[in-house]
Amino acid sequence: MFFERHVHNDKELPVYYQHQQHSPREPKYELHWHETLEWIYVTEGKVEIRIDEDVRTYVAGDLVAISPQSPHCFRAIDKDCAYYCMIPDNSILSAGGIELVTLSDDHLVTNEDIKYLFDKIIREYEEKKPYYKSCIRADIVLMIALLFRERGLGTLPAPNMGDNAMRITKNAIQYMEEHYSEEFSGEELAAHLGFSRSYLCHVISKVTGQSLTENLLYIRCRKAREFLRQGHSVGEVVYLAGFQNASYFCRTYKRMMGVAPSAHRKK
Secondary structure (H helix, E strand, C coil): CEECCCCCCCCCCCEEEEEEEECCCCCCCCCEECCCCEEEEEEEEEEEEEECCEEEEEECCCEEEECCCCCEEEEEEEEEEEEEEEEECHHHHHHCCCCCCCCCCCCEECCHHHHHHHHHHHHHHHHCCCCHHHHHHHHHHHHHHHHHHHCCCCCCCCCCCCCHHHHHHHHHHHHHHHHCCCCCCHHHHHHHHCCCHHHHHHHHHHHHCCCHHHHHHHHHHHHHHHHHHCCCCHHHHHHHCCCCCHHHHHHHHHHHHCCCHHHHCCC
């Protein structure tokens, strides 16, 4: 599990927007969270989405809203699936007078006005007519306002992540994200967070479904993938990503990412 940061180069339209595809052959979930509301609009096939502990299958035509800070991930069912992913920066909401709230367990959006607005945003991105960025910003605010109105959500403070296990796990993941290239033990990480190693391992395993070690290895493999795509050699990436042995790195990378490191190296 990891915290996903979004860097917006376009300050006029700070939105992460992409049409993505997933295959059932992909090796694993990528459980992650961010501080913004995410919209998923399925266009092909079936996609299984895990949000917190809830796992549901969505089909073409479904629109899904994912609460800020909720851990989530995606997996294709049966065959390749495709969907639009839109994550507007919180500054767009603030400018529209909207504060973050936690959604209910029902993440499926059935309001036809909201679905129409998402279709309109897709057309705006494709056609890029004059003032399309202003139109997209306005449509995003209207979508969220309609969603909150429909579900009886007023102007509330940002969600309080009061769940102790989730808070501990996020702190541990953040530490590993920041120190992945360093050599540290589970005992050192647990001591840094103020817990015993056994308790920390139990909590992380409960929340993520993976051990502390597996979480750290996956973080290092994701960082290694970034370095490989930047053009670094496999030998360089071994140490940049915090591994101490090239053969162990290659075995671990293939197990975690589904392919050998050389497959992700920038040509």
